[in-house]
Amino acid sequence: MQGKIIKVSGALVVADNMVGAKLFDVCLVSDKKLVGEIIEIHGSKASIEVYENTDGLKLGDVVENTQKPLSIKLGPGLIGNVLDGIGRSLKNIYESVGDRIKTGVDAQTLNEEKKWKFTPLKKLNDEVCEGQVLGSVLESQIITHKILVPQGVFGKITQIKRGEFNINDVVVKIKTKNQFVNVCLSSFWPIRIKRPIKKKIEVSQPITTGQRVIDTFFPLARGGVAAIPGPFGSGKTVVQHQLAKWCDADVVVYVGCGERGNEMTDVLNEFPTLIDPKTNRPLMEKTILVANTSDMPVAAREASIYTGITIAEYYRDMGYNVIVMADSTSRWAEALREMSGRLEEIPGEEGYPAYLGSRLASFYERAGNVLTLGGENASVSCVGAVSPQGGDLSEPVSQATLRIVKVFWGLSSSLAYKRHFPAIDWLISYSSYVPNLKGFYQNNLSYDFLERKNYVMKILQEEKELDDVVSLMGFDVLGDKDKTTLLIAQIIREDYLHQNAFDETDTFSSLKKQDKMLKCICEFAKLAYMAVESGKVYEQILSIPSRSLIGKMKYIKEDELEKIDTIISQISSDFLSLNSKEEEE
Template structure:
């Protein structure tokens, strides 16, 4: 048993409690009050500690006991994480529901991982007694789900000579599966799980440069604004612009091994929808339930504000744990604005000096430290792993100049800006191609050129140029009408419309178009731009733009995305040939007219 030191509560200010507790350390976990509410020390002055409590402090009184636990806020890392739903401090919500019903009673804290369940452990064949092992060394594996093999690793900062390792068999989390002797002679008993402080990044051997894009199946993300595995991305947008749907599409369709969804301070009805829909979704890559490679951290806006601040650290620590096993992990944080608001509230209760819009002065550094925990790394024993971090931002009124959005924009590599105007026009996903950007295009181009087609970067640049020209011409049309434009300029507007309808728009509810493979993405873009090029040449020959607009092939072109799935590449290429032949027929017709003209 850990030795504990007791003290008492001196003052209560919402979730901020001042306690007298000799010997307590900064960032140490404590229990306060008769209800034994968990909290974390955030400031020290002599024997007095300021504690942020993860639950409501109503009816807690000064003078009630306080107890130190001897460890910082930590998470349990081991088999049983996948498929689970936790709250912001890793309490298992399903287990709490079975014990206490719909409402979470204060002070309840069941273990995050099931202590009674047995897991079949298979040791590594090359491990023998007296082998030197260190943090990250693979001891064996457990089949956590049909999709995920859970690799049991020596905890970080533990090293020594292996004394013995357990044979293959069934073990609970509390049973010893290996023993080692440290340099100091201490005997360490290793189990299937260990604990790790959430605010301390897990160590790795070496940070690597990302080289492969995260494929989400969403054309505007993959083709126009790619994000590398191990990269940092943000999805800012006002209320109703579709941030949650974008994240759910990424969670379902991205080619990551593990998906972690952190609902941080979002509305309860949205999180209920996530918690209800995810267990029913099918993994498109394995055909198995999606929850077999997913875990959820749920902290709604009506839950204690301090637990909201902790929730994203819980999520990123679990993500780093699976990264250390050699997996590619995607962490979706929805939303970092609510997390920042929790920082602001706690800072206000601590009477810290506010800066921009009341946020604390350390907002930018906290955001940067969080996003810097993403990356692709070389692990001690499992090759390479990555954590791709995608956070949503909810700027009030869609103002991207507010502090959380502006600081995030300086930190991340890929910015998927959502537009309320596009959402109101029923253009989904409502990602604004003018305000969005990606710093990973050059690296992603190498992958696209190698795996799909060498024309990817050129065609992408051409499409963005047409869209930019469309924005300029649309302003002229709004002022003086389309009659002021030349035929060539009106064809630019038509080409941009084809790109918007045929490539950028993508319905999450369409069974065919909800996912688009990289090959199909490029073919759709190539098809539309080839038609645009053919039309531009015909206009130079004098063909009226109205005649081109009335071609039946254009309406079918807009619907190709939903007519052909990602497996029907040959059919899509056949339609491309038909479209080009239709334009060649017009060319031949006009050439014939010119010959017959007097």
């Protein structure tokens, strides 16, 4: 029995005669076969969220229920691909219909014809369990795509092939207790359901991003969740791009949801030209883009973040550390609000549906450091941009996000206005992962890295208090120690926290470089305070010649880091001669 359209309201279509329909079944609407998902059922009537432009639909058009949940085909060929919100490859669409996409295009996620070389890792008659690696395909020079025993399958291999296959060819046959299971290079997974794991494990390693303010002060852990809230133009997109380019995750999934089309164009133009610093290969060899920009159908935006995270989990299950970036979850929430409005649900705060929080959580909670079914330690980390109107964090999307995430990189419009980038406000940002990462820092950086970081942060907090005094009574009322504090704080802000994403060298600082730079600034601060204690005045501190060298540190190349040690010795000798000069006099 086929359904018939009885109402069309934007992306929402109501069909009657939908007996047996289940929530989240995928339907093909009208003879154009527009893809939609059932989001509400009343008797025989089903409300369907359609992921494509609904112009031209009319009452009485047929609706076919596929009886399946919205799923994505996972397999080799995802890497380097650009998908739309429901996982159709935009490359494939372009190849079949050109750049004027018609509605109802039936495009696959993966190239169905391409042959991949499958190398088995198991042998005939091997006993295998769910999640174990059966063999692999070299997907890109960086990523070895592992073909796993499907979930719930335990048995004996009765056939395993070697050679070149397309994604639908059967490469392994497994005999379980009561059936034969065919494994091919690809498989389907419903995007709204999280992929199973053995268990979650406490996070203990950072994701290094090369961004000093993030790595040193507000680090993200492997398997962690972070939000970047910030007003219009404060640098959310640039931070996400920086993370995608420089973070040390094995696989990057970048979801552009509801942002401007030209920003995604920047990504599409720029990413293929970038080189991954870890492997020296093109960045696209470890990246997957999901694009659902503001000029694309709004409903698919809702699905896009689940498409992104499902792909991330899929690579995690192979043992990789994956990061997912969503820009922006506010635009995503607006899509949710629009659909809720059309369903005439009772609106919650600011018109958002009451389930906003739980939907957001169902995205972020899929992050984590885990033991995979195959027994490997792997992770999915999530970073979501939030764009609250006017930067007001009391609005529902920001609030719901803050309740979930453990890292908060709060962007400030006043810093952005002063061109202090990244405009991450150190006074409001936080990371709850620092205690988990302590062991990592102790094993990999100077033993007092954390102490230095706290020392520097304290100076920045003092600066804030002193700024209040200065704005009331002027700089001259301050004593030499406070004036010195302001000088050191300025050094920290300008020479450490400020980082130009568009400078070839400054765009990325390794942890080792950050450690040395921090040491240098702390050395200066310590010696300056000691000099003031012993009776020197602020002007003398100001006249230390090596002070200007501190500002040059960020432009020192990664293979010349010993130059920072030279600056540190220069600072020591300058202070030494300051003291001895005085003694002579």
